[in-house]
Amino acid sequence: MRMRSHALKFGTRIIDGRVQEVRPRTGGFVVRGHDFSIDARSVLIATGVTNRRPAMDDTLHSKALALGCLRYCPVCDGYEVTGQDVAVIxxxxxxxxxxxxxxxxxxxxxxxxxxxxxLAESSALHLKKIGVRLIGGPAEQFQLDGKRLSLSTAAGRISFDAIYPALGSIIHSDLATALGADVTEEGCVKVDMHQRTSIRGVYAAGDVVIGLDQISHAMGEAGLAATAIRNDLDSSYPRFR
Ligand SMILES: Cc1cc2nc3c(=O)[nH]c(=O)nc-3n(C[C@H](O)[C@H](O)[C@H](O)COP(=O)(O)OP(=O)(O)OC[C@H]3O[C@@H](n4cnc5c(N)ncnc54)[C@H](O)[C@@H]3O)c2cc1C
Structure with missing residues (x-):
């Protein structure tokens, strides 16, 4: 909220809506949604990813996240589960x-x-060697047991202090790919050191780009992109006050 009001203070126009299409036009792009159309010289794509969820309803999912017994990012919060009984699905x-x-x-x-x-035999052997317990699936019928999350597995019902789903992500790079931007095999947008995609005038930052999925990283990339956009625009359309 504070970031939104900060942006508004500097004249940013904020539209709540879904971008359906970014189309090239002479000297820039047309960005279209259901009830808006914007002409832009540059476009920064920061559409993120959606982590695939285990089969549980939205209410349980939100409660479990709030309690910290459902987590998605060990790099972000692994420290918080130090010594706890943890599962990865x-x-x-x-x-x-x-x-x-x-x-x-x-x-x-x-x-x-x-x-x-x-699981591939070599992975299973390695996990056993480092002391990771292996349990067959399917992982289903999730339920809160106090502050723990339980589920049904091939070995019966088990509960954990924290469960990390590692089911991959849906990478929202469709706007970039529709423009012809290069993406990795997984679908992450490829950028140079200044967040430029392979399409001139199109930049990308945050989770949609290959690399660490963290807030600080996304914000740092946004800073790099903003600087590159400013400098690239300035080289084409110098403006002196
Ligand atoms: C449960 C959870 C816990 C996390 N915990 C941490 C943590 O503790 N610390 C940390 O650093 N990181 C954490 N992360 C990761 C962090 O949230 C992301 O790295 C960060 O939000 C990435 O920012 P982003 O702007 O790239 O993407 P997002 O924050 O995902 O924002 C992308 C936005 O683009 C919108 N969008 C997508 N497509 C369109 C479209 N076509 N038109 C218009 N809008 C569109 C989406 O609706 C979304 O609002 C966590 C993530 C999850 C899921």
Whole structure:
């Protein structure tokens, strides 16, 4: 809220709406939503990602997040689960890495397979070697037990102090890809050191870009992008007061 009023103070126009399309036009872009259309010389795409959630309703999801028994970012808050009984739900290499990361905070780490498929043998062996307990899926029927979150697994119902879903993310880079910007295999927008995408006049910052998904990182990238946008505009349209 404070950032919004700060932006308004400096003449920023804020539109609450979803951008459906960014189309190139001579000297810039047209940004269109349901009931708005804006001409812009530059576009900064900061549309973020959505973490895939385990199967639970919105109310339970919000409550569990607020209680800290459902968490998404061990890099952000791993310290807070030091010594706690923690589970990671997933089925890919990324989830196994998350378990390994959390082992540096607690000796009680359980890997629960999200579905019915098994984990690659080499990953399973490695996790066992570093003391991570492996439990088969599917991971379902989540429920709050006081401050803990419980779920049903192939080994029956189990509860944990904290559960980290590691089910991947939906990367909202569709506006960038529609413009032809380069993205990684996973769909993250590729940028140079100044947040420029491969399309002239289009910049990207935050989670939608490859790299660390954290607030401080997103804000730092936004700062870099703002400076690059200002300097690139200035080189095409110098303005002296
Ligand atoms: C549960 C949870 C806990 C977290 N905890 C921490 C933490 O403790 N510390 C930390 O540093 N980070 C944390 N993070 C990560 C942090 O939230 C992100 O790194 C940060 O918000 C990224 O900022 P962003 O602006 O790139 O994306 P976002 O904050 O996701 O913002 C993107 C915005 O773009 C909007 N959008 C998308 N598409 C369109 C469109 N077509 N038109 C208009 N708008 C659009 C979205 O609705 C959204 O509002 C956490 C994330 C989650 C999910």
């Amino acid at each position: 997933g089925d890919a290499v990324g989830a196994a890495k998350e378990c390994e990361f959390l082992r540096s905070y607690t000796h009680q780490v359980t890997f629960i397979l999200a579905g019915r498929e098994g």
